[in-house]
Amino acid sequence: MFYREAGDFRTSYTDDSQTFPITFDRYCYFAILAVAFLVIPFLINDYWANAVLVPLLVWSMAAIGLNILTGYCGQVSLGTGGFMAVGAYACYKLMTAFPDLSIVFCVLFGGVVTALVGVLFGLPSLRIKGFYLAVATLAAQFFLVWLFNKVPWFYNYSASGQINAPERTVFGIAVTGPNVEAWAKYLFCLCFVFVFAWGARNLTRGAVGRSWMAIRDMDIAAEIIGVDPLKAKLSAFAVSSFYIGMAGAMFFANYLGAVEVTEAFGINQSFLVLFMIIVGGLGSILGSFAGAAFLVLMPVLLKNLLAGWLGWDTSIATHFEFIIVGGLIVFMLIAEPHGMAQLWRIIKEKLRLWPFPHAN
Amino acid sequence: MSQQLLYAIEVSLNGLMAGVLYALVALGFVLIYKASGVFNYAQGVMALFAALTLVGFQNGQIPFAHLINEIFGTQVHHFGWHLPAFLSVLLALAMMVLLAVIVEKLVLKHLINQEPVILFMATIGLAYFLEGFGDLMWGSAIKKIEIGLPYGPSDSIDQFTYDLFGYGFFIDRLDIVAALVAALLVCFLTVFSQYSKIGRALRAVADDHQAALSVGISLRFIWVVVWSVAGFVALVAGVMWGAKSGVQFSLSLIALKALPVLMLGGFTSIPGAIVGGLIIGVGEKLFDFLLGPLVGGATENWFAYVLALVFLVFRPQGLFGERIIERV
Numbered sequence: 001m002f003y004r005e006a007g008d009f010r011t012s013y014t015d016d017s018q019t020f021p022i023t024f025d026r027y028c029y030f031a032i033l034a035v036a037f038l039v040i041p042f043l044i045n046d047y048w049a050n051a052v053l054v055p056l057l058v059w060s061m062a063a064i065g066l067n068i069l070t071g072y073c074g075q076v077s078l079g080t081g082g083f084m085a086v087g088a089y090a091c092y093k094l095m096t097a098f099p100d101l102s103i104v105f106c107v108l109f110g111g112v113v114t115a116l117v118g119v120l121f122g123l124p125s126l127r128i129k130g131f132y133l134a135v136a137t138l139a140a141q142f143f144l145v146w147l148f149n150k151v152p153w154f155y156n157y158s159a160s161g162q163i164n165a166p167e168r169t170v171f172g173i174a175v176t177g178p179n180v181e182a183w184a185k186y187l188f189c190l191c192f193v194f195v196f197a198w199g200a201r202n203l204t205r206g207a208v209g210r211s212w213m214a215i216r217d218m219d220i221a222a223e224i225i226g227v228d229p230l231k232a233k234l235s236a237f238a239v240s241s242f243y244i245g246m247a248g249a250m251f252f253a254n255y256l257g258a259v260e261v262t263e264a265f266g267i268n269q270s271f272l273v274l275f276m277i278i279v280g281g282l283g284s285i286l287g288s289f290a291g292a293a294f295l296v297l298m299p300v301l302l303k304n305l306l307a308g309w310l311g312w313d314t315s316i317a318t319h320f321e322f323i324i325v326g327g328l329i330v331f332m333l334i335a336e337p338h339g340m341a342q343l344w345r346i347i348k349e350k351l352r353l354w355p356f357p358h359a360n
Numbered sequence: 361m362s363q364q365l366l367y368a369i370e371v372s373l374n375g376l377m378a379g380v381l382y383a384l385v386a387l388g389f390v391l392i393y394k395a396s397g398v399f400n401y402a403q404g405v406m407a408l409f410a411a412l413t414l415v416g417f418q419n420g421q422i423p424f425a426h427l428i429n430e431i432f433g434t435q436v437h438h439f440g441w442h443l444p445a446f447l448s449v450l451l452a453l454a455m456m457v458l459l460a461v462i463v464e465k466l467v468l469k470h471l472i473n474q475e476p477v478i479l480f481m482a483t484i485g486l487a488y489f490l491e492g493f494g495d496l497m498w499g500s501a502i503k504k505i506e507i508g509l510p511y512g513p514s515d516s517i518d519q520f521t522y523d524l525f526g527y528g529f530f531i532d533r534l535d536i537v538a539a540l541v542a543a544l545l546v547c548f549l550t551v552f553s554q555y556s557k558i559g560r561a562l563r564a565v566a567d568d569h570q571a572a573l574s575v576g577i578s579l580r581f582i583w584v585v586v587w588s589v590a591g592f593v594a595l596v597a598g599v600m601w602g603a604k605s606g607v608q609f610s611l612s613l614i615a616l617k618a619l620p621v622l623m624l625g626g627f628t629s630i631p632g633a634i635v636g637g638l639i640i641g642v643g644e645k646l647f648d649f650l651l652g653p654l655v656g657g658a659t660e661n662w663f664a665y666v667l668a669l670v671f672l673v674f675r676p677q678g679l680f681g682e683r684i685i686e687r688v
Contacts, residue, residue, distance in 0.1 A: 076477055076480075124669055124672065124673050127672065127673050127676055128672050128673065128676055129676075130476060130477060131399050131476065131477060131480050132623060132672060132676065134477075134480070135619040135620065135622075135623055135665070135668065136623075136665070136668065136669045136672060138616065138619065138620075138665045139662060139665035139666045139668070139669040141665075142661050142662035142665055143662040143665070143666060145661075146658060146659070146661050146662050149658075150655065150656035150658070151656070220686055220687075267616065271484065271488075274481070274484070275484075275485075278481055312430045313426070313430060315426075315500065316426060316427060316430055316496065318492075319492045319493075319495045319496040319500070320492065320496070321492065322488050322489070322491050322492025322493075322495070323488075323489055323492035323493055323496065324492075325485075325488050325489075325492075326485045326486060326487065326488030326489025326490070326491070326492060327485070327489050328485070329481065329482070329484065329485025329488065330466075330467055330482050330485040330486060330489065333471065333474075333478055333481060333482045333485065334467070334470040334471060334482075337474070337478055
């Protein structure tokens with residue numbers, strides 16, 4: 001019924017290889033974009049921006065980053081929190097050093113610096129594989145957090161050890177700092193996420209993305225057929241860290257406004273992003289969004305349900321959150337190792353035939 | 361001898377003792393990894409859960425008391441008894457065996473033949489689940505373990521070294537007990553796996569799953585056994601760490617510390633876990649003692665990981681690990 005190919009005539013390679021080959025799908029995508037860009041900014045209030053939408057966008061960005069590394073290139077990383085911290089601190093240093101510079105460049109700069117750091121910590125991946133590498137990336141996580149804690153230059157010698165985002169504007173409208181409006185920071189994050197998700201999607205379809213996937217599926221075989229593991233692995237680390245760094249910068253500048261490194265970028269954040277891509281689907285950009293949405297919305301929902309509606313203690317709600325997240329990870333891995341993205345694919349297949357189950 | 365050198369020796373001795381405790385946790389990892397190829401991230405949380413259960417049984421806490429109170433509006437907390445230490449250890453052990461059975465039934469059985477990384481992530485999920493479950497069951501307050509372990513500095517060592525060097529070493533008696541327990545545990549595990557029937561089956565499974573199956577060894581039974589033994593090791597580790605710093609959430613983080621220990625020692629070697637633990641324990645204490653003041657201290661947070669990282673670049677299989685051979 002839906003998702004019919006009937007009437008979709010693909011007469012060129014470009015038509016055939018587009019991201020949304022089915023017309024219905026394409027219109028859905030445009031409709032969602034229109035709602036996100038044109039409707040939500042008018043309806044948004046502070047609660048929705050701070051509790052749901054901005055964190056959703058920021059975590060989606062981080063999840064896309066980790067998905068490039070883990071989902072597409074097969075290198076498990078537990079250093080996401082540390083890399084986000086690099087992005088945040090690089091952005092902060094640039095914001096305070098050059099007050100006239102546009103915040104857009106600051107966020108991009110955060111990404112670039114993180115990409116460099118990511119390549120540095122990615123070097124061992126040429127020798128170490130699998131969860132040996134995962135543990136090795138823990139070195140990045142703990143070392144970076146320690147570094148930002150111990151070297152006062154990074155937090156401009158502030159007494160509290162915190163970093164605070166000063167007010168910066170885009171087209172005269174504040175997007176960071178204390179006077180920021182909900183819709184402004186939402187739109188700022190949305191633009192970034194839109195542009196770079198689009199970029200990631202196209203990157204992973206091209207030659208670079210294919211070389212990553214070859215390395216993921218079997219690195220020795222990939223090497224034999226001519227994929228350079230050095231280039232593939234390090235480029236995956238660089239691109240992934242670039243995304244994660246920008247996510248960290250937005251997490252600090254737009255979402256929280258003030259962060260303390262051990263609290264905001266601890267090992268738990270690394271696991272959180274890893275869970276997002278497992279639940280959402282490894283090797284899928286859509287899955288990154290789905291996973292981020294799930295893990296951002298579920299605690300909010302659970303808190304509203306248990307603490308708000310049933311009136312339970314919030315600590316019990318937190319315990320339940322742990323139980324549900326953990327149980328769900330295990331369940332997901334057993335029932336559908338490819339995550340929500342795969343579920344969506346199955347649903348789409350079903351919708352194609354619905355309501356005629358025996359068509360074909 | 362110069363004062364500085366004596367300090368360094370004292371620091372290394374304390375590092376050795378801390379290393380023993382790391383090794384205790386790492387031991388649980390190695391056991392499970394050898395038998396089932398699963399890298400069990402939940403080992404640290406299992407230690408926490410075991411210690412929580414032990415304290416809970418001993419003090420006669422009612423499981424899920426908070427939840428029950430919240431739902432029914434009651435005010436129940438304790439059964440009002442106080443079990444002897446020995447009995448509560450046995451009960452906690454039974455709980456860990458039960459946990460092993462449940463994990464095998466609900467998780468491992470369904471994940472046979474999956475990639476190691478998938479299994480690793482499943483155990484991360486398990487760790488989260490167990491963490492929430494443990495807190496929900498026994499409450500998240502910091503608890504003390506009182507099963508008659510000695511505390512405080514050892515006077516005799518203090519006196520002995522004072523007579524010898526003119527400087528008394530400060531070594532916690534609890535650490536000495538922990539070292540003895542760890543040594544006993546390693547002996548026990550070695551004897552168990554060398555001479556008992558189940559131990560031999562265990563090694564057969566570790567060697568080759570299919571060959572073991574074909575001579576009639578039940579894989580699933582062996583997995584339950586291995587997870588139970590790992591639960592036992594977790595209980596010992598949990599009690600030792602719990603006695604040192606109280607039974608609390610941070611206990612589960614020792615799993616993270618055990619990871620570099622394993623990477624140094626090699627995932628498949630029991631002696632490797634011990635040696636790795638000692639190297640990390642001494643290394644991080646000495647490093648912090650010598651270079652910590654120069655760079656602002658608290659280097660213990662990352663030293664172990666960086667050491668393991670650098671080490672792995674040169675020797676990817678660890679000190680005692682089996683050589684990694686890859687084929688297309």
